[in-house]
Amino acid sequence: MGRGTEQLIKKKIKSVSSTMHITRAMEMVATAKLNKLQRMVKNFYDYEKNFSDVFARVVGAASDFNSPLIYKKEPKKTLLVVFTGDMGLCGSYNNDVIDYSYKFADKLGEKFAGFYVIGSRAKSRMSFDKRKIRYSVVNAYGTPSYDDAQSFANELVDIYLSKEDVDSIKIVQGYSKNPLVQLVKVEDFLPIKPIKNSNNSTSVYDYEPQPSELLNEILPQYLGTRMFRIMLEARVAEQNARQNAMRNATENAKELVKDLTLKYNKARQAYITQEIIEVTNGSEALKDA
Amino acid sequence: MFKVRIITPQKRVFDGEAVFVEFKTVEGAMGTLQKRAPFLGALAISELEIEKSGGEREKFAIHGGIAEFSQNTLTILSDTAERADEIDIERARRALEKAKIELKNAEDEKSKKDLEGKIQRATVRLKVANRK
Numbered sequence: 418m419g420r421g422t423e424q425l426i427k428k429k430i431k432s433v434s435s436t437m438h439i440t441r442a443m444e445m446v447a448t449a450k451l452n453k454l455q456r457m458v459k460n461f462y463d464y465e466k467n468f469s470d471v472f473a474r475v476v477g478a479a480s481d482f483n484s485p486l487i488y489k490k491e492p493k494k495t496l497l498v499v500f501t502g503d504m505g506l507c508g509s510y511n512n513d514v515i516d517y518s519y520k521f522a523d524k525l526g527e528k529f530a531g532f533y534v535i536g537s538r539a540k541s542r543m544s545f546d547k548r549k550i551r552y553s554v555v556n557a558y559g560t561p562s563y564d565d566a567q568s569f570a571n572e573l574v575d576i577y578l579s580k581e582d583v584d585s586i587k588i589v590q591g592y593s594k595n596p597l598v599q600l601v602k603v604e605d606f607l608p609i610k611p612i613k614n615s616n617n618s619t620s621v622y623d624y625e626p627q628p629s630e631l632l633n634e635i636l637p638q639y640l641g642t643r644m645f646r647i648m649l650e651a652r653v654a655e656q657n658a659r660q661n662a663m664r665n666a667t668e669n670a671k672e673l674v675k676d677l678t679l680k681y682n683k684a685r686q687a688y689i690t691q692e693i694i695e696v697t698n699g700s701e702a703l704k705d706a
Numbered sequence: 707m708f709k710v711r712i713i714t715p716q717k718r719v720f721d722g723e724a725v726f727v728e729f730k731t732v733e734g735a736m737g738t739l740q741k742r743a744p745f746l747g748a749l750a751i752s753e754l755e756i757e758k759s760g761g762e763r764e765k766f767a768i769h770g771g772i773a774e775f776s777q778n779t780l781t782i783l784s785d786t787a788e789r790a791d792e793i794d795i796e797r798a799r800r801a802l803e804k805a806k807i808e809l810k811n812a813e814d815e816k817s818k819k820d821l822e823g824k825i826q827r828a829t830v831r832l833k834v835a836n837r838k
Contacts, residue, residue: 457716460715460716460717460718461715461716463713463718464713464714464715464783465715467711467713467781467783468772468783471746471772471774471781471783474746474774475746478746563714563715563716563785564785567785575816621743621744622743622744622745622746622776623743623744623745623746623747624745624746624747625731625732625733625736625745625746625747625748626731626732626733626747626748630748631746631747631748631772634732634748634772635748635771635772638770638771638772638783638785641785642715645715
């Protein structure tokens with residue numbers, strides 16, 4: 418042990434604590450983004466709740482409704498939309514979503530038509546794994562907006578209606594079970610499964626236009642609403658995951674600094690003790706002479 | 707008097723009471739007073755006008771959506787609803803001109819429909835903003 422070890426440890430402490438500053442800053446950024454998202458979610462749930470009430474009433478009234486968007490027979494070709502983030506540093510979140518989508522695609526087997534990839538994370542990994550990417554969007558929907566959700570939903574409807582080899586669209590997304598646990602689920606987007614008719618209101622409504630036409634008018638809005646929910650949920654899960662990952666990183670760095678400081682002090686003490694021994698030994702030797 | 711709520715995915719734009727509300731469904735103009743029979747309608751991209759108890763009137767630009775009247779409450783659910791003073795007139799004017807030019811050059815049906823929607827939205831915005 419000498420001055421060298423001390424210097425080495427000192428350098429390490431410095432580098433670990435600067436990393437700690439960065440991870441702490443990133444944790445705070447994630448927290449701020451999460452707060453913003455949660456405000457959006459709260460406002461949106463107000464809208465969504467009212468909208469689904471109205472939607473269920475219209476569906477209940479439109480008995481003769483017919484649209485290619487409604488589920489009729491078992492789909493043969495499924496396009497999987499995979500929602501991931503554009504940034505890493507959020508633990509295993511992105512990879513969990515991708516792994517889940519691989520598993521799901523394998524399960525579909527013949528019925529799998531390709532991936533629609535959102536987020537650069539999934540795109541780079543899937544091209545590396547040579548998976549079948551049919552469409553991709555990167556660096557979009559960072560902060561989801563309803564307009565984005567609506568136009569993305571419309572795009573999916575277009576694909577669903579115009580592509581011969583796609584007759585079903587499912588969405589793989591992460592969601593927060595609670596702030597500490599992020600899970601992955603798959604949701605049917607198109608065709609729309611027959612919606613439960615919860616028409617328990619006794620009053621008779623005036624409709625303008627007729628219920629089936631009215632339903633046709635608001636179907637895009639319904640899909641946009643669902644898409645916005647999916648986008649928000651996925652983003653909240655991502656930010657939660659990032660917040661947790663960065664908090665853990667900061668905690669670990671703190672521990673590391675503590676250990677290293679102890680090591681540094683020990684090394685310094687050992688060096689001093691050794692020097693004292695040398696000095697006293699020297700003087701003892703002189704005394705005897 | 708009846709309750710009126712205008713809800714968008716972003717926020718509650720209006721939550722209050724009114725004596726008369728005028729709006730447009732896809733089939734034509736409509737107005738409602740209190741205690742109307744239950745009603746459900748698809749809204750056009752149009753103006754919506756609320757008359758409050760003091761006779762004071764407030765205008766909104768509504769970008770489609772759905773209107774429901776039930777239990778003496780009118781609920782408007784729309785992608786976007788803007789008060790007259792929230793509208794950026796310059797921006798709407800520019801958007802309108804741009805969309806008009808693009809429409810002339812548009813070829814396929816889908817982009818034509820999109821552009822027509824844009825023109826409608828910009829027109830309604832201008833209409834509402836100019837008549838505060």
